[in-house]
Amino acid sequence: MRRISCQKLARLASGSATANAFVTSIVVDSRLAERGSLFIALAGERVDGHDYVVDAFERGASAAMVAKSHFNRVRGRLFEERPLIVVDDPLTALWQMARLYVEEHKNIVKIGITGSCGKTTTKEMLASILSQMGKTAKTPGNFNSSIGLPISLFEIDAESEYGVFEMGIDQVGEMDRLLSLWEPEIALITNIGLSHIGKLGTTQVTAKEKSKIFSPALKRAYMVENSPYAPQISRWRQHSINQFGLKSTKGVGQIISLGLQGWLIEIGREQAHLKAVGQHNLINALGAVKVAQDLGADPSQICAGLEAFSPVEGRSKVVNGSVTVIEDWYNSSVDSTSSILDYMVNLPWQGRKLAVLGSMKELGNLSEEAHLQIAQKLVAAKLDDVYLFGKEMSSAWSEIRRLGGKEHFFYTNDWETLQKKMLEETRGGDLVLVKGSRAMAMERLVPALTSIV
Known part of the structure; x- marks a missing residue:
C-alpha cells in the first residue's frame, strides 16, 4: 500500500479526521498494528474493535477509524490525542473508500x-x-x-x-x-x-x-x-x-x-x-x-x-529435514485431500509415507459423507501410517474399521494425544503430510516434526 493521508481517506469515507497522519497499511486486528497502520474498528458478533483502539496505538498504529457513536468513548481512553477518522459506520466506510480508490x-x-x-x-x-x-x-x-x-x-x-x-x-x-x-x-x-x-x-x-x-x-x-x-x-x-x-x-x-x-x-x-x-x-x-x-x-x-513463484505457506509447501513435511494445513476438502493423497501414493520415496489429517470443516449435512469418502481413499492408498484428528474424523475412523484397515491407522480427538503419538512414532527418513481445515490449526505439528533428527 502506498503512503496515503488520513485526510484523503476521510474524504473517501465521507468522514472527518481529527488530525492528519500518513498510513501505509490497513488492519482490522489490533494485534497486527504497527507503525504506519490504520486500524479500522469493526464491530463483530463477539468483539467490538472500538475496545481495541488503545491496543492498536500501543502497538504503533498511526491512526484509527471509529464510528461517531463511539468517538467520545474511544477518545476518553486515549492518554494523548491521536489521529482518528470518524465515520458513521467503519465497515461501510471501508467499502466506500475502496470503491472510490479503485475508481481513481x-x-x-x-x-x-x-x-x-x-x-x-x-x-x-x-x-x-x-x-x-x-x-x-x-x-x-x-x-x-x-x-x-x-x-x-x-x-x-x-x-x-x-x-x-x-x-x-x-x-x-x-x-x-x-x-x-x-x-x-x-x-x-x-x-x-x-x-x-x-x-x-x-x-x-x-x-x-x-x-x-x-x-x-x-x-x-x-x-x-x-x-x-x-x-x-x-x-x-x-x-x-x-x-x-x-x-x-x-x-x-x-x-x-x-x-x-x-x-x-x-x-x-x-x-x-x-x-x-x-x-x-x-x-x-x-x-x-x-x-x-x-x-x-x-x-x-x-x-x-x-x-x-514460491509456494505459499500451508499450501502444499515442502519443508525438508530429517523428516520431510508437506505442509497443506491451510484448508481441506474432499477434492484437495484426494489430490494430495494421489500425489503421495505415486511419489517415489525410499522411506515411510505418513499422513496426519485433521477434520474437514464447513461441510454441513455433507460432512459425514465427505469423511467417509476420505476414509475409503485412505484405505486404498495404503500409506505406512495415518493419524486422524478431530470430531468429524470419527466418521472416517468408523468407516476404516468397517473396511478392515485399522492396523495402520490411529484416531484421537485430543491434541496432546495426537502430538505425543506422532513424536513417538515418526522417525528420520519419513515423509509426512500435514493437512486439515484451517480451524484445526494443524500447523502446530510442523515445528515438532521438523525438529526430529
Missing part, C-alpha cells in the same frame, strides 16, 4: 480469481508472471473476503498495470457485494467443489454464486478443462468459456515431474522449474499461463514468472 485507477487491467480451492496459489502464480510484464498489484495472502478484498485493493498504486485479486465467498449474495468493489474484465474459476458447502448448501448453488464473477463487464472467462459445470455456467452468464489444463493450455511442451522439487515445464523454447508439488498445482500453473498468454506474455516472461 481506471487504466489497470482488472483480474479476478475465485473457486473452491487453489485461488491463492493461482493468484500468486499469475501475479508472478504478470510482474514480468508490468507492475502488478495482488491480494496479500488470502485477503479475499468481504473485509479482506477492500483492504487488498489499496495495494494498487498509480504505477500498477495489472491487478490480480482473489474473490472468495461462502454465502449466497457475497459475490454480488464483491463485484461492487472489483468487477474484473478477466476472471478465472479454479474449480467447483465442496468447500464452504455448509453455508452455500449444494455444489449447484456454489457454481451459480461463484460464476457471478463472469459478470456483464467481463471480456474473458476461464475454467479448468472438462469441468462439468462449464456448459451450465456458460448459459447462465452468457459468456464463452476459455479452458485451461494439460490439453487446453497451448504452447506447453514437455512436462516432467521432479517429485518434491516440483515440475519442469517447457513453454516454447524456454523451460521453467515450478516449485510446487502435485498435479493440482500444475493445473493451477497452467491456468495462470493461459491467462498470461492471452494478455501478451511471451515464453521467456512466463517462465521467469513461474521460476520466481
